[in-house]
Amino acid sequence: MKKYLFAIAVLLMSTVWVSCQNKQNETGGKLSPKEFNQYLNEHPNAQLIDVRTAEEFNEGHIKGAKNLDINQDGFEAKLNELNKEEPVLVYCLSGGRSGNAASMMRSKNFKTIYEMPGILKWNAEGLPLENSGTSRAAANEGMSSERFAELVKEKEYVLVDFFAIWCKPCKQIGPMVEKISEQKSAKLKLLKIDADLNPSLLQKMGIDGIPVLQLYHNGEKVWEHMGLIDEATFLKETKL
Numbered sequence: 001m002k003k004y005l006f007a008i009a010v011l012l013m014s015t016v017w018v019s020c021q022n023k024q025n026e027t028g029g030k031l032s033p034k035e036f037n038q039y040l041n042e043h044p045n046a047q048l049i050d051v052r053t054a055e056e057f058n059e060g061h062i063k064g065a066k067n068l069d070i071n072q073d074g075f076e077a078k079l080n081e082l083n084k085e086e087p088v089l090v091y092c093l094s095g096g097r098s099g100n101a102a103s104m105m106r107s108k109n110f111k112t113i114y115e116m117p118g119i120l121k122w123n124a125e126g127l128p129l130e131n132s133g134t135s136r137a138a139a140n141e142g143m144s145s146e147r148f149a150e151l152v153k154e155k156e157y158v159l160v161d162f163f164a165i166w167c168k169p170c171k172q173i174g175p176m177v178e179k180i181s182e183q184k185s186a187k188l189k190l191l192k193i194d195a196d197l198n199p200s201l202l203q204k205m206g207i208d209g210i211p212v213l214q215l216y217h218n219g220e221k222v223w224e225h226m227g228l229i230d231e232a233t234f235l236k237e238t239k240l
Contacts, residue, residue, distance in 0.1 A: 028087065028102075028113040033125045036089065036116040040064065047088045051075075051101045052119075053166055056093065059196055060119065060129035070097050071166075079105060087112040093164065093195070094118040094209045120208040123199055142198040145205075153219035155189040157240065162202065162212040164195045169228050170211040176231050177213065184240055215240075 031039065040046060040062070050061050051070040061067070068078050070092075079101075082088060088110055092098040095117045102113045116122065119129070152158045161177050163170035181190035195202055195210050202208075215223040215238050223238050234240075 027111070028115070030115045030117070031089075033116060033122045033127055036091070036114065036122075037125075037127050039089065039114065043087070047082055047086055049082075049088060049090045049101070051090060051092050051097045056164075056166070056196055058131055060131045060199065062091070062119075062122070063128070063130050065091075070101050076104065076108075079108060082110075084108065084110045087114060089114045089116065091116040091122075092118055093167075094120050096168075118209070119199075120195070120202060120210070123203045124206060124208045126203075143193065143201050145201065148193075148201060149219070151191055152216040152221075155187065156218060157184070157188040158191055158216040159188060160191045160193060160212075160214040160216065162193050162195055162207055162210050162214075164210055167195075167210055172228060173211055173213070176234070180231070180234070180240070188240065 040048065044064065046064075048062060048065045050057050050065040050067050052061075052067070053069050053071070054067060057065070057067040068075060088105060090098045090101050090105070090113065092101075095115070098115050098118070102115050105113050122129070152160065159177060159181060161170075161174070163174065177190060181188055193201070195207075209226055211227065213223075213225045213229070213234075214221055225234075225237070
């Protein structure tokens with residue numbers, strides 16, 4: 001009897017799991033870069049939306065993507081031009097803006113929306129991008145790993161701030177790192193690296209989100225943090 005009841009329980013759990021999976025497939029969800037790429041390969045005419053700025057888009061985007069800057073006026077009106085009955089795939093640099101765009105589309109009753117965590121993670125997987133040839137990155141090869149290694153040895157302590165000009169959390173912590181670098185200037189140097197201009201460097205370093213702060217002591221990394229952080233926590237963790 002116990003074996004019979006156990007078998008029924010397993011069957012019910014399996015049924016619920018399959019039901020949930022089917023529901024997720026119907027409404028979309030979050031896909032890894034490889035899953036996102038596979039879906040695009042299988043559906044080459046899918047509605048693929050890049051919600052970054054035009055400048056970011058020109059520096060490198062997924063083939064077939066349409067650029068709709070979420071921070072530009074008229075973004076919602078442009079969303080209404082899309083087919084709400086067909087799947088929409090959306091991405092940005094690190095997932096924040098695409099998440100907001102996906103929420104907006106859900107509120108507009110789009111049937112199926114797939115999100116990808118961002119170009120940084122896409123790059124980390126070594127997946128291909130194309131650009132218009134007019135980008136800042138096209139005119140600037142970016143910092144090499146060798147040059148980076150030289151710069152983090154220039155002073156006893158080097159604080160590296162990986163940022164992007166459009167990134168709101170980067171702007172929030174920017175004044176803090178500037179203030180600390182000035183106060184500790186006798187032993188600390190601040191090195192700011194624009195993620196959009198240095199995609200190869202970030203890929204080599206395994207950085208797939210921003211903002212990222214790294215602290216180097218005599219050329220060796222001794223601390224790292226991704227995301228927002230307040231001054232008190234920063235000073236406590238770094239012991240500067």
